[in-house]
Amino acid sequence: MSDPAGRGQHLRRALELYGTVLALAVLVVVFALTSDAFLRTANLLNIAKQISFLTILGVGFTLALAAAELDLSFANVCSLASVAVGGLLTVGWPIAGAVAVGLAIGAAFGLANGVLVTRLKVPSLIATLATASIANGIAFAITGGVAYVGRLAEPFLALARASVLGMPVLVLWTAGVVTLAQVFVATTRPGLHLVMTGEAEAAARLAGIRTRSMKVLALALSGLAAGLTAVLLTASLSSAGPTIAYDFLMRGIAAVLLGMTTIEPGRPNVPGTLVGALMIGVLTNGLTLAGAPYYVQDVMLGVIILGSVGLSASQLKRAAFGLGH
Amino acid sequence: MRKVLGLAVAMAATLLAQDAGAQGFKLGVIAFQMSSETHARVANAVEAAGKARGWDVTLLNSRGSMPEHAAQLDNLVQSGVGGIVLAMGKTVELDAQLAAAKAKGISVVTVMSGTSPHTLLDVAVDDFAAGAKMATYLLNRMNYRGSVLLQRYEGNVSTRARGKVLDAVLSENKAVTVLDAHVMARPQGWREDVKAGMEALTLKHQGKFQGIWASFDGQAFIIDDILREKGVKKGDVALVSIDGGQETFKRIRDPNSLMTASVAIPFEVMGSRAVEAMEAIAVKKTAKEKIVAGPVLMVDTVLVDGSNVPADGKWPW
Numbered sequence: 001m002s003d004p005a006g007r008g009q010h011l012r013r014a015l016e017l018y019g020t021v022l023a024l025a026v027l028v029v030v031f032a033l034t035s036d037a038f039l040r041t042a043n044l045l046n047i048a049k050q051i052s053f054l055t056i057l058g059v060g061f062t063l064a065l066a067a068a069e070l071d072l073s074f075a076n077v078c079s080l081a082s083v084a085v086g087g088l089l090t091v092g093w094p095i096a097g098a099v100a101v102g103l104a105i106g107a108a109f110g111l112a113n114g115v116l117v118t119r120l121k122v123p124s125l126i127a128t129l130a131t132a133s134i135a136n137g138i139a140f141a142i143t144g145g146v147a148y149v150g151r152l153a154e155p156f157l158a159l160a161r162a163s164v165l166g167m168p169v170l171v172l173w174t175a176g177v178v179t180l181a182q183v184f185v186a187t188t189r190p191g192l193h194l195v196m197t198g199e200a201e202a203a204a205r206l207a208g209i210r211t212r213s214m215k216v217l218a219l220a221l222s223g224l225a226a227g228l229t230a231v232l233l234t235a236s237l238s239s240a241g242p243t244i245a246y247d248f249l250m251r252g253i254a255a256v257l258l259g260m261t262t263i264e265p266g267r268p269n270v271p272g273t274l275v276g277a278l279m280i281g282v283l284t285n286g287l288t289l290a291g292a293p294y295y296v297q298d299v300m301l302g303v304i305i306l307g308s309v310g311l312s313a314s315q316l317k318r319a320a321f322g323l324g325h
Numbered sequence: 326m327r328k329v330l331g332l333a334v335a336m337a338a339t340l341l342a343q344d345a346g347a348q349g350f351k352l353g354v355i356a357f358q359m360s361s362e363t364h365a366r367v368a369n370a371v372e373a374a375g376k377a378r379g380w381d382v383t384l385l386n387s388r389g390s391m392p393e394h395a396a397q398l399d400n401l402v403q404s405g406v407g408g409i410v411l412a413m414g415k416t417v418e419l420d421a422q423l424a425a426a427k428a429k430g431i432s433v434v435t436v437m438s439g440t441s442p443h444t445l446l447d448v449a450v451d452d453f454a455a456g457a458k459m460a461t462y463l464l465n466r467m468n469y470r471g472s473v474l475l476q477r478y479e480g481n482v483s484t485r486a487r488g489k490v491l492d493a494v495l496s497e498n499k500a501v502t503v504l505d506a507h508v509m510a511r512p513q514g515w516r517e518d519v520k521a522g523m524e525a526l527t528l529k530h531q532g533k534f535q536g537i538w539a540s541f542d543g544q545a546f547i548i549d550d551i552l553r554e555k556g557v558k559k560g561d562v563a564l565v566s567i568d569g570g571q572e573t574f575k576r577i578r579d580p581n582s583l584m585t586a587s588v589a590i591p592f593e594v595m596g597s598r599a600v601e602a603m604e605a606i607a608v609k610k611t612a613k614e615k616i617v618a619g620p621v622l623m624v625d626t627v628l629v630d631g632s633n634v635p636a637d638g639k640w641p642w
Binding site: 035036037040042043046049050053140144145146147149150151161233236237238239241242243244245246247248284285288289291292293294295297298 | 351356359381382383384385386388389390391392393395396397399400401403404405415417418420421478479480485508509510
């Protein structure tokens, strides 16, 4: 006979690990039961496309947080990189060149964040807020506040608007980034060192891990994710403005914190971030299909952020206040 | 967390249950930035006019975010609405989404959003004409001489057009000089941005300007408060802007306010016109050409100052 107490423990453990996934599944069922349109393939692909930017930015933030550092600059860096890509394409740069500049801007800001945090010992909360402000200022200096709007070259737009065998290419980009990031943190030496740095920096240092380099790497990858998102966002909207990614800051953080409630509870983790982004995407889409007014969506998002922050506060505090140092 | 998520699911279920009971034409409304009074006035008027017809209306707010704007339009297209109204939307950036809506047979009417080959029509005012009314009024009020401060916003086609017309008017009236200009840079935090910028400029040029031009009324309100704090009296400086609204009229009536005049745009009327056009074309299947010949349905503006300001709660049209 099985032990009821043991079964209860297993169930509790399963709920701890997959409670948020279960809640997502319940949301899907509720929306599916009450809206004919929700489970249509076109709508599911629509949700998958819509969470792509949030997921890629969230994966970058996850890597930074895994190294116990905050990157609050990713949204503004993304906007700046977007403006650079849009501006360069508008003045006739080749697509590859403009894309390379966008990615380089993201990576450069990430590296700068890393240097500020590890060499100058500026807490990442402050360092990345400062670089966010700098990125914002440069974006406005480039544009004068006026977005680059117009029909950009089709091959560039195809980076975000094309489909491969019926699958939107944005979904493929997202799958690629999530897979690469998960393989990186779970199986490669630098990835494992990065996570160890975040979890116990002093112990990692004693074990011979170059913890400062790991933090620089984590923040640089977050910047690179912002650069990639900028390219895809510009292609998706065929426009680039100095605040184009502003709204992703809160939602990106929410997705990561929500992700920290599942799969590996209490830890920033890539699959969890995907679940968090999906939760936000499903909720937004489902409520729209349900005819819910906009303020209900805002309230729901706020409730979810509160809940996820409540559960994942320890890691966030460690990153925000440098408790890992 | 599970309690929180349970609450979320319960709320969603309640809303869905409400939705299931709704009947008739389904209308989606997207306001680009509901925190902007003008966007909210249009969107709320559209919602009210739609509901008055017994329609099932979903009102969404893009919060000034382009990706959110595009995602909301995608979601409405998937939801099977019969029509969509965009309030101050971004039709150029939403080209792909609007094309998808058209392909699914969804009628799209926009308000002050610009034209698109995928939409039925745009309800708009002529911002160049409105800008000209205000620019010439300001100069006339200053007796065509003196100095002005400008509060510009280049990130919106309407406010940009108003600014360009002002430049044209000023270029022909050399006795009026521009002392300084502050350009609003942060749409999300625009109130703080305007406050900080204009506090600095009014301090720097204290006593040297006779007029202030603001690209929309929300900016003018902030400038009005700054001037009042500095002890500037009504009549010392002419403060003009464009948009109109009950707060604007209240300030024009207020003997302590510097607000001098505004070109009032009938946002509520524009919202109603958008719904009327939607009803005629999408519901009653009237040919679009019978509603308006071109892609824009123009609505007139009214210049309001102390001489014709309406009483509390009234409108000048």
